Amino acid sequence: MTADTVGGVWTYALELVRALGPHRIEVCLATMGAPLCPEQQAEAEGIPHLTLYPSAFKLEWMASPWEEVAEAGEWLRALEKRLQPDLIHLNGYAHGALPWKEPVLVVGHSCVFSWWRSVKGEEAPVAWERYHRAVSAGLQHADRVVAPTAAMLAALRRYYGPLPKSAVIANGRTAACYTVGEKEPFIFTAGRLWDEAKNIALLDRIAHALPWPVYVAGEQRHPDGRGVGFDSLRSLGRLHSTTLAGWLSRSAIYALPARYEPFGLAPLEAALSGCALVLGDLPSLREVWGEAALFVPPDDPEALRSTLQRLIEDPSLRESMARRAHAQALCYTPERMAAGYLNVYGEMMRSDCGMKTEPLLNPKSAIRNPQFQVPT
Structure with missing residues (x-):
């Protein structure tokens, strides 16, 4: 599982990992965005079935991130080879386009294009086209896509085209x-x-x-x-x-x-x-x-x-x-959230035949190539 350390995704990830523990699911959490603060480090160390793999690679929405996004992809693929997980759970978009060997879930917590429309009242400028291509590629190559609300899932469809099989799973807090x-x-x-x-x-x-x-x-x-x-x-x-x-x-x-x-x-x-x-x-x-x-x-x-x-x-x-x-x-519990993810994980594992399809967009070009046109 991936998570960033600069927003609510960190909180979401730890709540989910805790709730998955009783189901005997071991999670290797690869973090990006910024170094862990002491509070985050202590919080993660208190979860027995969690192994932390921290980094400070830039996230795809940060300024001039693409060299580090590509480096993070290489790091993640190396972790996959070393750890041999049963499933990849990405809480970001761009790395969904990498040629993973295992089933890939991409969770859309937010995105720049829907943020820009809501906050600025206009479509995101041309400078964000490279981001658009990377996000589209990651979503299209995922085996499943999840969002915490139907509104967020609709935004992903609006800005990045048709999605793979998807689900809405609300977040939870203890x-x-x-x-x-x-x-x-x-x-x-x-x-x-x-x-x-x-x-x-x-x-x-x-x-x-x-x-x-x-x-x-x-x-x-x-x-x-x-x-x-x-x-x-x-x-x-x-x-x-x-x-x-x-x-x-x-x-x-x-x-x-x-x-x-x-x-x-x-x-x-x-x-x-x-x-x-x-x-x-x-x-x-x-x-x-x-x-x-x-x-x-x-x-x-x-x-x-x-x-x-x-x-x-x-x-x-x-x-x-x-x-x-x-x-x-009180309806939004971690246990309810975990039950939703366990259902999605199970569907992914059952439908996986051991062979990944080719990416709809070349993963390296999706991350590195700035030249493309936003679909209309």
Whole structure:
């Protein structure tokens, strides 16, 4: 299995690996994106059926990544030869086009093209064409494709063409890691604060007009070095997971007016902590939360302010929404997620005849060759 260390995929991967343990599945986890931090290293070492293979190769969405993406592919193929796994589970796209000897699952957690449309309001520029080709090749050559929501799976089909056999498997979080504490009068949000998709800037615009303080936790510096700052939010920086859980336990409201969020592990953690949710009005978030959250248009600061104000002024509504969110969150368990993946793994193993078809696109050219046209 592959995972990156700079976003929610890391959390997803460890939850899945833990839940697969009772089924006697050993996982070799190859990480990319950035070196593991001490907390990540300790978290992984606490899982007995997990062997970690860390690296810091750039991810396909990072700046000028392609030389390192190709090097990572060679490293992964060498690991396959050495470890001889039964199945390849990729949480990225480009390496799906490599000539693997075993069945390949590609999981689409997000992508630049759907991100760009949602965040920028336009199609991704020509500079991302090479990325498009690599992602298309990886998806088309996979034996199976999985996404955490139907909305994300539809986006993959829209931008990268027809997919192999696919499935929707929702992410999960361990409820025992979160507690519903005595709620205090503040609003909380967390995540990769440098990511425009989180739309934290909208929250910053209206925070001064609210009677409750708004706290924000997370990484403010982009992997390429760019940073973000806020005028009205109270920044806590990047918190240890146990410290973050403590803040969520005390927070009465969790706000994330996202422009793009294919699933959203942070709102799930907030809901497990008994927070009322105010989220961006996105098909993916409505799919996950239904009537268990209040939704606001990502471009409407007054709607965000008035919705938060209404929850602040109406304790009965706030507590009712928190109960709804908590009940919904309890549906998204790691065990349910693992059951979905075990079903897909089993289908892949049963249908594998021991011979891989040729890639629909040459894997080396998909990663290295920048000259191609985006399909219309």
